[in-house]
Amino acid sequence: MNAQTLPVNVVTYDVSIETRDDGSMLVRSDSELPPYATKMTDKLEYWAATAPDRVMVAQRTEDKHHWETVTYAEALEKVKHLSQYLLNQNLCAERPVVILSGNSISHLLVGLAAMYVGIPYSPISTAYSLISTDFGKLRYIVEKLTPGLVFVENLGPFRDAIDAVMPSDCRVLAYEADHGVDDFSFDLSLFSDAVNTPVTDEVVSANAAVNGDTIAKLLFTSGSTGMPKGVINTQRMICANQEMIATYLNFVHQQPPVLCDWLPWNHTFGGNKNTGMVIYNGGSLYIDGGKPVPKGIAETVANLREIAPTIYFNVPKGYELLVKELKQHPDMAKVFFSNLQVLFYAGAGLAQHVWDELMELSVQYTGHKVPILTGLGATETAPSAMFTSIEESASGVVGVPVPGVQLKLVPNQGKLEVRVKGVSVMPGYWRDEVQTAKAFDEEGFYCLGDALKFIDEEKPSRGFYFDGRVSEDFKLDTGTWVSVGTLKAHMIHEFAPYIQDVVIVGRDRGFISALVFPDFEHCRHLIDSEEGTLSLEQIVNHAAVRQVFNDHLASMAEKSTGSSTRIQSLVLQSEPADIDAHEMTDKGSLNSNAVISNRADIVNDIYSATPSAQVITL
The missing domain is CATH 2.30.38.10 (Luciferase; Domain 3)
Structure with a gap:
């Protein structure tokens, strides 16, 4: 090329x-x-004065046919009214705001209102309320926070979680509460009332008292090495990091960023980096209700047919799915690349074949290779610390x-x-x-x-x-160090597209093995369609699937340089990682220690004198 x-x-x-x-x-x-700015809401005020009619945030209407938009001037006005409502609830750092529902205009406005008057808020992964059945992580987080108010977009789906874990003196603010409120034991407010709360001088005074040391957010880590930890995000952290990002992506000074973004706001990538970039630089955020999964990508495709981002952010798995859609939908691809300056990924390494396909598509639609960039950071660093x-x-x-x-x-x-x-x-x-x-x-x-x-x-x-x-690194019983991250990335690349994730095992053992979580959709394609619908267990035990994994294992072993890079065996997991057993974080990444502990019988089988037939061995 x-x-x-x-x-x-x-x-x-x-x-x-x-x-x-x-x-x-x-x-x-x-x-x-x-x-850099003293507080993020200074930027909201600046852009409300400088570009009052510019769209700050938009999301699809319920019928998906139109975009509901909020301009910078409208956002600031709504934020002031919501700030007064929050002050009326006597909230503070000891009784912060918790947001249980996902990305939405009302979510963003409530968060900005809390920041405007110096009340910390904490957006929590929806998985802890909607997927978990025991609410274990949510209960742990709520006990850590002692919230005074919880916001949800729609009360219905979150009622069980609220009933199970919220303190009795916690008020609930809901955008919608269509049913089930007659016997609801919590004090309930509707967003439509809160956003019309008369504003007093108390809002002005509270905003003036906010400084760089004021806590803006409490963002919880994904819990990949234990229970989630609440990371204190100060106004200074967030504003300084946004200046670092704008200094790097310098074109945002001449072209305010336009984002069409799905990344969840309970994570620092979507909640701090992306959303913060829009507000800090006077851009426009179109909330993508899609997800980078086969059943959720359709909405992303529909959105990208209309919205031309200047920067596009995603995780590697999301780009893998996006490439397929861009190839299948030239009309979307034409819009997608029309104003695109940069592609940015984070969270894991981007597979080379996906990288190459993105380059080919960008050349096809722009005549140039659109830069693909990344960096390194963490929730604890707000998040960006390094850039390529x-x-x-x-x-x-x-x-x-x-x-x-x-x-x-x-x-x-x-x-x-x-x-x-x-x-x-x-x-x-x-x-x-x-x-x-x-x-x-x-x-x-x-x-x-x-x-x-x-x-x-x-x-x-x-x-x-x-x-x-x-x-994550460990030694074999020979004293040889194994670089787990490097080996894991290599294995996922070598076995693509049949692996979703993998846990490398072998600490104090004689060789390296792996617990493989297959990509079931791709594995199904290896099986004769005439065999009908198969269970996950039947898929991983199917001869065609096992043969492909055996071949890839042998191929990878031929390229190994010694015992530290040679994976001797693997076991395909028919049971997906369990969020309630702490095997999977809300981001979908694996907690390796929990997987190894919970599946100790499988590990013991691998290293037994006579492993069972489940173990695929060189």
Whole structure:
């Protein structure tokens, strides 16, 4: 492909490195972070004055035929009325706002209203209310927060969760409450009443008291290594990080971003990075009610037929599905690429075949290769700490630190563990001194748990590769270290598209094995359609499926360089990961420790003297 990369104003900077006597290195940008807003709602006020009639946020109407829109001027007016309503409920950091429902205009307005008057709010994964059957994680979070008010878009689906876990003195605010309210034991307000609350000078005074140290949000981690932790997000963290992002994606100063985005707001990627980018830079957010799953992609396709994003964000699995739709729907592809400046992914590595297909499509519809970018960060870093340059962007590259962030690279088990310090790093976890103390080293650097590797040690400004998570790595009984993150990514790439996720096992064992969670839809395609509908157990035990996995296992083994990269066996899991058993986070990622613990009988079978027929072995 000889096409040139689309010229886009994306700015990355040279870095300086200080090597210490203990072998650790400090890495920082050579540029300073420009001044940034004191609080996010300052930007709301600015754009309400500068571009009052510009659409700030939009979502499909219930019939899906039209877009309901809210301009910046309308948003600020609604936020002030909602702020007064929240103040009337005597809410504070000890009695914050909890939002149980997903992305919506009313969700965003309630969150901004809380931020406007300095009341922390916490958007919670809908999975904890709607998928979980025991409400275990939701109960844990609610007990940690002690909320004074809970908001839901529609009371009906969330009533069981509210009845089960909310304190009796917690008021409920609902956009809709169509049924089941006659015997509802909680005090209930409707959004339509709250948004018309008369505004007093109390709102002005409360807004004036908000500063950079004021808690804006309490975002809970996904719980991939235990129960979710409440990350304190201050106004300074969020605003500084938005300035870092705008300094990097510099074209947003000339072209306010237009997003069509599905990413959930209870996560920092969608809730801080994407939504924050729109408001900070006076852009427009079109809420995509679709999901990157076969049953949810249709709504995304419909939205992208109408909305031309300037930046598009997704996770790798979402891009894999999107590529298929772009190929099948040229009308959508034409709109999608018409104003697109950048494609951005996060959460995992982007498979090379998906990368290549995106490049081919972008050239087909624009004549240029649209840059594909990523970075590295965490909920604890608000989230962005590193970004790739256009020139060095490739699968596995995470770039260099942004201005305002300093990295510390610490030698650890043959890798360089990365730690982070800066104005966008959290002050700690909410009501959890023990976990807060564990999160920071003696110099106040947040321990990210990830490892990095230089692209070129002689030219550090070229950036870094992601080198796995240090906390997941283990030794075989020979003392050989296994880089789990690297091996996992390699396996998913080699077995594509038949693997959804995988847990690598072998700690203190003689060889590496894997618990594989198949992509059942792709595996079904390997089976003769005349055999009819098969159960998940029948799919994983089908000879055609097992043969494909056996072939891929052998192929991967041929490319291995030794015991640390050679996967000797695998077991296909017919039972999906269980969110109530903590095997799966709300993001859909696996908690490896919980999977291994809950499925100990399978692991024991793998390493027994005579493994069962379930184990596919080289």
